[in-house]
Amino acid sequence: xxxxxxxxxxxxxxxxxxxxxxxxxxxxxxxxxxxxxxxxxxxxxxxxxxxxxxxxxxxxxxxxxxxxxxxxxxxxxxxxxxxxxxxxxxxxxxxxxxxxxxxxxxxxxxxxxxxxxxxxxxxxxxxxxxxxxxxxxxxxxxxxxxxxxxxxxxxxxxxxxxxxxxxxxxxxxxxxxxxxxxxxxxxxxxxxxxxxxxxxxxxxxxxxxxxxxxxxxxxxxxxxxxxxxxxxxxxxxxxxxxxxxxxxxxxxxxxxxxxxxxxxxxxxxxxxxxxxxxxxxxxxxxxxxxxxxxxxxxxxxxxxxxxx
Amino acid sequence: xxxxxxxxxxxxxxxxxxxxxxxxxxxxxxxxxxxxxxxxxxxxxxxxxxxxxxxxxxxxxxxxxxxxxxxxxxxxxxxxxxxxxxxxxxxxxxxxxxxxxxxxxxxxxxxxxxxxxxxxxxxxxxxxxxxxxxxxxxxxxxxxxxxxxxxxxxxxxxxxxxxxxxxxxxxxxxxxxxxxxxxxxxxxxxxxxxxxxxxxxxxxxxxxxxxxxxxxxxxxxxxxxxxxxxxxxxxxxxxxxxxxxxxxxxxxxxxxxxxxxxxxxxxxxxxxxxxxxxxxxxxxxxxxxxxxxxxxxxxxxxxxxxxxxxxxxxxxxxxxxxxxxxxxxxxxxxxxxxxxxxxxxxxxxxxxx
Numbered sequence: 001x002x003x004x005x006x007x008x009x010x011x012x013x014x015x016x017x018x019x020x021x022x023x024x025x026x027x028x029x030x031x032x033x034x035x036x037x038x039x040x041x042x043x044x045x046x047x048x049x050x051x052x053x054x055x056x057x058x059x060x061x062x063x064x065x066x067x068x069x070x071x072x073x074x075x076x077x078x079x080x081x082x083x084x085x086x087x088x089x090x091x092x093x094x095x096x097x098x099x100x101x102x103x104x105x106x107x108x109x110x111x112x113x114x115x116x117x118x119x120x121x122x123x124x125x126x127x128x129x130x131x132x133x134x135x136x137x138x139x140x141x142x143x144x145x146x147x148x149x150x151x152x153x154x155x156x157x158x159x160x161x162x163x164x165x166x167x168x169x170x171x172x173x174x175x176x177x178x179x180x181x182x183x184x185x186x187x188x189x190x191x192x193x194x195x196x197x198x199x200x201x202x203x204x205x206x207x208x209x210x211x212x213x214x215x216x217x218x219x220x221x222x223x224x225x226x227x228x229x230x231x232x233x234x235x236x237x238x239x240x241x242x243x244x245x246x247x248x249x250x251x252x253x254x255x256x257x258x259x260x261x262x263x264x265x266x267x268x269x270x271x272x273x274x275x276x277x278x279x280x281x282x283x284x285x286x287x288x289x290x291x292x293x294x295x296x297x298x299x300x301x302x303x304x305x306x307x308x
Numbered sequence: 309x310x311x312x313x314x315x316x317x318x319x320x321x322x323x324x325x326x327x328x329x330x331x332x333x334x335x336x337x338x339x340x341x342x343x344x345x346x347x348x349x350x351x352x353x354x355x356x357x358x359x360x361x362x363x364x365x366x367x368x369x370x371x372x373x374x375x376x377x378x379x380x381x382x383x384x385x386x387x388x389x390x391x392x393x394x395x396x397x398x399x400x401x402x403x404x405x406x407x408x409x410x411x412x413x414x415x416x417x418x419x420x421x422x423x424x425x426x427x428x429x430x431x432x433x434x435x436x437x438x439x440x441x442x443x444x445x446x447x448x449x450x451x452x453x454x455x456x457x458x459x460x461x462x463x464x465x466x467x468x469x470x471x472x473x474x475x476x477x478x479x480x481x482x483x484x485x486x487x488x489x490x491x492x493x494x495x496x497x498x499x500x501x502x503x504x505x506x507x508x509x510x511x512x513x514x515x516x517x518x519x520x521x522x523x524x525x526x527x528x529x530x531x532x533x534x535x536x537x538x539x540x541x542x543x544x545x546x547x548x549x550x551x552x553x554x555x556x557x558x559x560x561x562x563x564x565x566x567x568x569x570x571x572x573x574x575x576x577x578x579x580x581x582x583x584x585x586x587x588x589x590x591x592x593x594x595x596x597x598x599x600x601x602x603x604x605x606x607x608x609x610x611x612x613x614x615x616x617x618x619x620x621x622x623x624x625x626x627x628x629x630x631x632x633x634x635x636x637x638x639x640x641x642x643x644x645x646x647x648x649x650x651x652x653x654x655x656x657x658x659x660x661x
Contacts, residue, residue, distance in 0.1 A: 043457065083645075087645070087648065087649070091648075091649065091652045091656075092652075092656075093648050093649075093652055094648075096392050096457060097387075097595075097599055097648065098645075098648065100394070100592075100595060100596075101596075101599075101641060101644045101645045101648065102645075104592070104596065104637065104640070104641040104644065105638075105641035105642065105644075105645060107637070108634055108637030108638045108640075108641050109340075109638055109641075111632070111634040111637070112340060112344075112632050112634035112635060112637075112638050113343075115632035115634055116343060116344045116632060119630065119632075225461070225462070225465050228458060228461040228462060229462075231457075231458050231461075232458045232462065235455065235458070270473045270476060270477060272469040272470065272472050272473040272476075273473070275469050276465075276466050276469045276470070279462045279463075279465045279466050279469075280466060282458075282462055283459055283462055283463075286448075286454050286455075286458060286459065287448060287452060287454055290448075290452045290453050290454040291452065291453070293453070
């Protein structure tokens with residue numbers, strides 16, 4: 001058993017799987033992070049990932065290029081993000097409820113659209129997904145698709161924007177102290193809307209990773225809680241992009257591990273126990289960081305000018 | 309663009325808002341019907357007929373509404389105190405499993421207690437299972453400050469896997485030819501039918517009675533006042549001496565118990581055993597219903613019947629015209645979003661500066 005584990009950790013296959021599982025989580029977690037840094041919870045992620053997975057795949061199926069698919073998924077996410085922003089920023093509705101509403105809306109519209117596009121299919125239609133980057137010549141990375149590379153590059157880019165540019169400063173300010181931001185001449189609603197739209201675009205891309213890179217078709221329930229995992233990962237990451245990458249990799253490590261353990265067949269342990277592992281660990285991780293979590297101070301607090 | 313509170317919120321606007329939302333929903337949903345290329349009026353007529361057009365349609369709608377009323381109440385009471393329980397789906401399954409554990413025939417042998425004793429025991433076990441399941445996130449929230457939204461959501465996945473494990477293992481029905489379903493309830497544990505040759509069962513009466521009870525409790529009792537105070541302003545509530553933490557825990561247990569009961573009543577009234585697809589998202593739909601009802605327990609009944617009618621109607625409609633049944637979820641989602649916006653506009657006006 002121990003010897004098996006050592007051979008597994010020494011082999012590249014396992015780490016290839018870890019990075020592949022982590023990729024959509026990296027996009028999604030960065031997306032949630034952007035929204036929450038601006039002070040807005042976005043529980044629409046689960047549905048936005050479904051919508052991105054469908055639209056990105058659909059345009060590729062109808063002949064567009066793979067990168068066009070990624071772009072369309074991002075635009076789809078941005079559109080739902082704009083809706084969420086309208087509900088939560090100027091209308092100041094409950095961010096929990098609006099987010100769940102967006103998830104329900106995006107999911108049902110996607111399933112409806114899939115059924116309208118393919119009324120009578122027995123096996124799901126497929127596309128030619130992104131190929132591995134064999135030309136790269138780096139051990140584990142060259143067996144990933146370009147979308148994984150994009151995910152890894154997005155981490156320093158988002159971190160740079162957040163901490164080194166005026167735009168990032170504005171985003172962090174409206175999430176910490178919107179009244180002070182307003183005093184500095186910032187338009188709080190505009191900055192928040194922008195952050196939600198950008199974050200939701202990343203969520204759309206997270207969904208598209210599933211249909212354009214990890215698999216080659218669209219399935220119902222294919223997102224399967226990955227969006228909620230991202231919401232948990234952001235708390236785990238203390239709203240920092242670097243730690244978000246770490247969290248996504250850690251989660252993916254355990255997810256890949258449970259898949260292998262399931263296959264090697266632990267003696268008499270039902271396979272469901274392994275499947276539970278990632279969810280249980282997410283909750284444990286939340287509990288561990290809860291005490292020293294430094295929430296953005298204005299998270300979930302709508303800003304209405306002139307009200308306290 | 310900014311919000312401005314209306315000085316006096318007119319009652320008329322608050323009454324008109326839901327109807328405006330429904331009207332908008334019908335218009336928006338017709339775009340989707342048109343997209344599917346189906347005749348609009350015929351599609352709507354078929355949905356209405358299938359949901360409310362006959363004795364049989366009403367029976368099916370009320371059967372579907374029964375668990376939805378209970379999960380709707382579960383969400384309504386929790387959201388009133390701003391405790392965001394998104395885990396009713398898991399609590400429903402926990403309740404269903406507990407009900408079968410107490411009231412089930414395990415390999416032909418169940419508990420031999422008298423039905424008059426066993427039945428309440430079964431229902432109590434279900435409520436306890438739901439309540440205890442939600443107690444964990446509630447304690448994590450009040451003691452450690454862990455956000456309950458994420459924990460309750462993640463617990464749904466864990467519970468469903470646990471149910472699957474039970475259906476493969478100790479609670480598997482050996483006579484089910486390999487289908488993943490639990491052992492069946494004893495006959496004496498099943499709820500009676502309300503109407504001959506339909507599926508409506510006495511669980512509906514339970515749901516109606518509980519919504520009336522909950523309405524009265526929230527409106528007139530000290531506990532109800534504490535719940536509303538904690539939801540409106542928990543700091544203010546603490547300042548005037550409302551036990552905020554204890555109220556939050558009590559609300560969580562009540563919310564979990566209601567969702568657990570939904571599971572038990574589904575098993576005892578409709579399915580007779582637990583399967584992995586016994587709930588097509590009743591827990592999540594309950595949240596929508598609670599919001600449509602403005603978190604009012606009596607409104608939950610009306611909202612649950614509306615949503616159940618749309619779901620049942622869409623099923624029968626899709627046999628007549630080529631519109632996918634997912635139109636039902638689309639309608640429910642749009643009505644939720646437009647209801648939120650409509651009530652916002654009843655209380656605030658938008659100023660373009």
